Every structure is written in structure tokens, then in C-alpha cells.
Amino acid sequence: MAILVLARQQASQSNSPSKVQTSTPSLRSYVAMDAHLRFCWAACDVPGFKRLLPSLWREMKFFNNIYELVGLPVVTVQLRYNGWVTELQDLERSRQLRQALGLDNLLYTPDADFPCFADLALTSPEDYYREGQGSLLQCVLTPGDPYMPLPNDEIIRRVAKEVLALFPSSQGLEVIWSSVVKIGQSLHREGPGKDPFRPDQKTPVKNLFLAGSYTKQDYIDSMEGATLSGRKTSAYICNAGEELVALRKQLAAFESQEQMEAPTTDDELSVV
Ligand SMILES: Cc1cc2nc3c(=O)[nH]c(=O)nc-3n(C[C@H](O)[C@H](O)[C@H](O)COP(=O)(O)OP(=O)(O)OC[C@H]3O[C@@H](n4cnc5c(N)ncnc54)[C@H](O)[C@@H]3O)c2cc1C
Secondary structure, three states, X not given: OOOEEEEOOOHHHHHOOOOXXXXXXXXXXXXXXXXXXXXXXXXXXXXXXXXXXXXXXXXXXXXXXXXXOXXXXXXXXXXXXXXXOOOOOOOOHHHOOOOOOOOOOOEEOOOOOOOEEEEHHHHOHHHHOOOOXXXXXXXXXXXXXXHOOOOHHHHHHHHHHHHHHHOHHHOOOOEEEEEEXXXXXXXXXXXXXXXXXXXXXXXXXXXXXXXXXOXXXXXXXOHHHHHHHHHHHHHHXXXXXXXXXXXXXXXXXXXXXXOOOOOOXXXXXXXX
16 A cells, blocks of 8 residues: 655654653644644555654654564565466366366465465466466465575475475476565564554554554454554544644644744645
């Protein structure tokens, strides 16, 4: 997904010590920080949001907690075969290439280093079925740590071996094409004691909202989790309307009272 930002000034400008001076920011400091982010909804992954965070915001437990979360290495391996690996009913037909056969679903296993996989030639034939070719297995190695330093050939060898252990009937089928994609930091690493560090979508900065599957929601880090987080975020934003208007008025009062430096750039909408 993307990040949608409606900002008056860069969040990083709130790093200015004149705006955030104490470890327990006063109401005025909060208002000043809020003013810098006129309205922001950040739908990043964990490493991406850490890059956006002004370092001084780590003084707030809410934001500092996010540094307890780390992105997990994930390795995606695709293997194209000269037959149908997941066809379990008819061995002979699993060797023909006129018709796609096998398990047309997302598959899960506890018995391989890739807990989640699918034959894309069956599940997404429009994009991945090729005439004269067989299964295109996509195997997602999570956690991918042990595989990160390995050369691609070795990764492919190990994954093909695990595929054969899961589907002994595919003995004799050959891998005719393969691909390996390594992502150093991807999904947040779930682990004992980590859940309390996942942030709520509503932050202590009143007009900054978070979304993304790493934020607190009922599902694991998944597309469903990302969707649920987005729904929670939009509910918070809808509910915050009056509060945001009040915040603006409060700021205007501060500005006129103490002639705080006014933001210079116009509101702008950017979709990254
Ligand atoms: C290989 C793989 C296979 C998967 N398979 C499944 C599956 O089968 N089913 C399932 O449910 N889930 C699956 N997942 C998990 C699922 O993809 C994620 O949980 C989901 O995409 C998270 O959505 P998100 O919107 O929170 O984050 P993302 O989809 O990661 O989107 C975050 C976006 O923010 C951008 N970004 C980050 N930092 C910044 C920044 N500082 N500025 C601007 N933009 C930034 C990133 O480029 C990215 O586009 C898989 C994940 C991987 C890696």
C-alpha cells in the first residue's frame, strides 16, 4: 500500500529543540508538533516509519516502542516445473502439459522453511500459466534469516528438496526456471513479548495517524491485517474532526500571543 500525506511542513522540522524541549512535552510542545504535521496518515512498514520519525519523538514512549519492532528478512523463491507438482490424484496426468492440474489454493505447511506457498500457474493462471510448462511454485521463506547469506543456487536447491519432501509424487519433475528475491526487512518479526510494542493507529500527536499491518489490530501481519488497520485509522480520523479544529484554534491563539513563526508553505497533497 502507499503512504498518503497531507502536510503543511516536513515532520522532521519538529526536531527543532525549541519546539520539543522536555522529556515530558508540555501542552504547548504537543501543539507545536501537531502544527507541523497539519494532517498526516502514515501507512508504512516498520523500517519505513522509523525513517520518517524525527529522532526527538523517541522521547515519547509511544514512538520509542516502535523501535522494539524489527522487519523480518523474507526470501521469495519461484520454481517453474515441467509438470504439475501438487497433482496428487493422477500421477500420469501430472506429467502432461496440455492442462493445468493440482491444488488451486494458497497452501500452508509447518514442515518446510516456507510456511506459505502456492502454484501460481493454478491460482493466477491469467498471469502465470504458460502453455507447454507446468507448475510455478511461489514459496515464501519466513523467517528468511538463514537463507539471506546463501547463493541463489543453494537456496533453489534447498527449496526444491523441501518441495519434493512435501510432494513425493513430484519425483522426477525438473525445475526449468527459477527466481530468488531477498528482502532484508519486510514483515515485522512477531515474537513473545513483542505485541505490546505495536502502536495504536491513534498517536500522541493529535493529527498524526498510523496505518499498516504492523500497527495494533486483530490479525497477524497480512493483507487482511493491513486492511483492518486502515479501517481503524479512518474511524479515528472521522472521530477526530472536532478535536483537530479545536487544535487549530488553540495554535492560532498561541501564535498571536507569542508571535510564533508561522509555517510558510501551502498545504499540499502528495501520494507516494
Ligand atoms: C513475499 C511476501 C508474501 C506475502 N504473502 C502474503 C499472503 O499470501 N497473504 C497475506 O495476507 N499477506 C502476505 N504477505 C504480507 C502482506 O504483504 C503484508 O502484511 C501487507 O502487504 C502489509 O501491508 P501494509 O500496507 O501494512 O504495508 P506494505 O504493503 O509493506 O506497504 C508499505 C508501503 O509503504 C512504503 N514506504 C515505507 N516507508 C516509506 C517512507 N518512509 N516513505 C514513503 N513510503 C514508504 C513502502 O514502499 C510500501 O509500499 C506477504 C508478504 C511478503 C513480503
